[in-house]
Amino acid sequence: MGDAAEPLASFAGLPPFPDDIPTAPLVTLSLAKLQKNDPQEISELFKIGKGLGFFYLNLRGCENGERLLHDAEAVLDVQKQYFNLPLEEKRVSDREIVPNSDNFFGWKALGTLAYKKDDIVGNTSPLPVPALITANNPLFKSFAVNAFNIVHMLLNHLNDQLELPPGTLVNLHRLQEQSGDHVRLLKAPPAPGEPSLSAGPHTDFGSLTILFNWLGGLQVVLPGASKEWVYVRPVPGCAIVNLGDAMVKFTAGLLRSNIHRVMSPPGEQADQTRFSLVYFSRPENSVVLKRLKGGLIDAQPLSDQPEPEFTSKQWFLRRAHLNKKDKNWTPDNWTKSRGTEAGRGE
Numbered sequence: 001m002g003d004a005a006e007p008l009a010s011f012a013g014l015p016p017f018p019d020d021i022p023t024a025p026l027v028t029l030s031l032a033k034l035q036k037n038d039p040q041e042i043s044e045l046f047k048i049g050k051g052l053g054f055f056y057l058n059l060r061g062c063e064n065g066e067r068l069l070h071d072a073e074a075v076l077d078v079q080k081q082y083f084n085l086p087l088e089e090k091r092v093s094d095r096e097i098v099p100n101s102d103n104f105f106g107w108k109a110l111g112t113l114a115y116k117k118d119d120i121v122g123n124t125s126p127l128p129v130p131a132l133i134t135a136n137n138p139l140f141k142s143f144a145v146n147a148f149n150i151v152h153m154l155l156n157h158l159n160d161q162l163e164l165p166p167g168t169l170v171n172l173h174r175l176q177e178q179s180g181d182h183v184r185l186l187k188a189p190p191a192p193g194e195p196s197l198s199a200g201p202h203t204d205f206g207s208l209t210i211l212f213n214w215l216g217g218l219q220v221v222l223p224g225a226s227k228e229w230v231y232v233r234p235v236p237g238c239a240i241v242n243l244g245d246a247m248v249k250f251t252a253g254l255l256r257s258n259i260h261r262v263m264s265p266p267g268e269q270a271d272q273t274r275f276s277l278v279y280f281s282r283p284e285n286s287v288v289l290k291r292l293k294g295g296l297i298d299a300q301p302l303s304d305q306p307e308p309e310f311t312s313k314q315w316f317l318r319r320a321h322l323n324k325k326d327k328n329w330t331p332d333n334w335t336k337s338r339g340t341e342a343g344r345g346e
């Protein structure tokens with residue numbers, strides 16, 4: 001299955017990812033198999049969730065997967081046009097200025113547009129965006145809802161493997177409820193010469209992330225081993241999926257969110273502009289991020305520190321803003337040390 005798939009036009013003409021650099025050995029899971037409740041695929045998903053926390057999701061060979069791939073290519077085209085718009089047009093959604101952006105949603109001059117799921121599906125009256133984005137809202141909606149449904153399917157499998165009551169995780173992530181879910185469009189300029197950092201080391205804040213890459217640049221630290229950063233090779237037909245901190249919180253550390261960063265693309269790819277496209281899922285704004293009760297989570301050790309309780313929205317705002325303000329911030333002292341977190345007192 002998938003062998004006869006059409007090549008993806010979006011990869012045409014890009015220089016190849018080098019063959020002579022170490023890469024992360026991400027396992028490839030099949031969306032089609034996961035959707036058919038294949039037991040081996042599901043147990044592999046759980047194993048990855050407790051381990052590296054990153055995997056390839058092969059989208060070929062099923063209708064919604066092919067549609068997500070197709071939509072991702074179409075969004076990439078829009079994304080290229082978007083970043084070429086005059087500054088004044090992009091500034092209509094400048095997150096520093098636009099009211100109710102939480103200083104997080106909207107455009108950021110470094111090369112980001114965070115387009116909120118609630119604006120896309122009509123849960124909220126949308127923040128201003130350029131006409132190009134509004135005109136393409138049906139495409140963004142198709143992409144976001146499809147990605148959202150895939151997230152739900154993955155959450156349901158994790159839920160069962162955790163032996164939680166049916167629906168526990170998806171009920172914290174409902175489409176019609178407000179959340180920090182968003183589609184993020186990213187652009188990084190060419191960086192020939194020495195490899196340079198484009199996004200610093202971090203774990204994702206939310207639940208699950210579905211990422212489309214065309215060029216290399218994403219790197220992960222492999223758990224346990226050498227602590228070396230290794231590139232994740234983009235694979236046509238696959239999304240890269242990873243778990244975020246909310247899953248760690250909900251499961252008292254049974255599931256893992258892995259540290260990653262973005263470097264300039266390797267080898268011959270370095271002189272290309274790098275675009276990436278992401279769907280970030282997050283628990284609903286009002287969900288308190290704390291360990292859930294039930295199933296295998298009950299066997300997880302209790303924390304000996306008092307656990308501060310934040311709603312999903314408070315947590316994301318704290319992380320997003322502290323990350324920028326606090327020079328001592330590292331993913332480690334945030335996700336592992338509750339003492340540091342409590343001591344900040346914001």
Ligand SMILES: O=C(O)CCC(=O)C(=O)O
Nearest residue numbers: 186204213218262276278
């Ligand atoms: O651009 C990428 O490949 C990854 C971006 C990322 O990790 C993020 O935006 O959280």
Ligand SMILES: [Fe+2]
Nearest residue numbers: 202203204260
């Ligand atoms: Fe990330």
